[in-house]
Amino acid sequence: MERFHDRREAGRMLGERLAARPRPDAVVLGLPRGGVPVAAVVAEILRAPLDVLVVRKLGAPGHAEFAIGAVGEGGAHVLNDDARRHIGEKALAGKIESESAEVARRVDLFREGGPATDLHGRTAIVVDDGVATGATARAGCAIARARGAASVVLAVPVAAPDALAGIPADEIVCLSAPAGFMAVGMHYVDFRQTADAEVIALLRAARN
Template identity: 85%
Template sequence: MPVAAEVAGILRAPLDVLVVRKLGAPGYSEFAIGAVGEDGARVLNDDAHHYADEAAIAERIARESAEVARRVDLFREGTPAVDLHGRTAIVVDDGVATGATARAGCAIARTRGAASVVFATPVAAPDSLAGIPADEIVCLRTPAGFMAVGMHYVDFRQTADAEVVALLRAARD
């Protein structure tokens, strides 16, 4: 969200959130085997069943879907989502490892009627961008030997819910 807020501010565009949650692999929650999001968005990586069986995947989908619903209520504070019908939506992610959350975010924008979807990220694994369903992709770096998004930031702490709410409130005002 801090990256998206910067992009929206520079472009003088409305800021909103498309709530997406990673489905972490058993034993390694930071490695995405898929993602879920608002509007029933669900993405499974091709190799998801290599890392988890159906029961484990179903459990993660249920848990993360509940978290998506909680965060939608918290972040939007009763305000409607920005109307994307007929507009260009810029979906921003802080980085792309497997592409699961990026694919889910772009799918939500499409479901909401965006005429065009631009996906923007500072850094991505070189092979993860190919499956992102965007009309245009803007990525500043695709380093060889990519290991993890956090390796490309000096400070990669989780963004607190309160910070997301504050950024969205400021954008609405």
């Protein structure tokens, strides 16, 4: 199984692939936390602005890692087709409300009170460190579109092949979609957790 050394190497490889096709007025949007170190390298290679696109996964009751949907900025949310089989309407509404509050908190934390990058008429390149279920990627792309992006590109180092279906992007750039996909972390040698402080530092450096 081919593995990336870490998120920076994955970002370098992804950035080089994206650089082969110029995309004028591109904005690189990292999905926190793990997608931001990948996105930072991509933005550097493309000489494009870097911003964060905050989304939160909705985990199934008792199985937090199994995503039944996701929520994002501006009240946007997406649900898997079978989400309501795993959780009742009242519990689902409560999860959406609580995760939306966390999204708002993280937006303020990561951007340090600054405004979001204007996406109107631009190409939004949504970057994550990998796609397992597709819920977070779908939410991220939908939010970028809702914020006025003229074109949405999903760019990821690795993904489960079936998870890429139904992603609302104009283009998907994926370096590896192995038939034997397991967890995203299995495709990295170093997959340590990304801290909030690292995300803030990367965004601050990009702004400066």
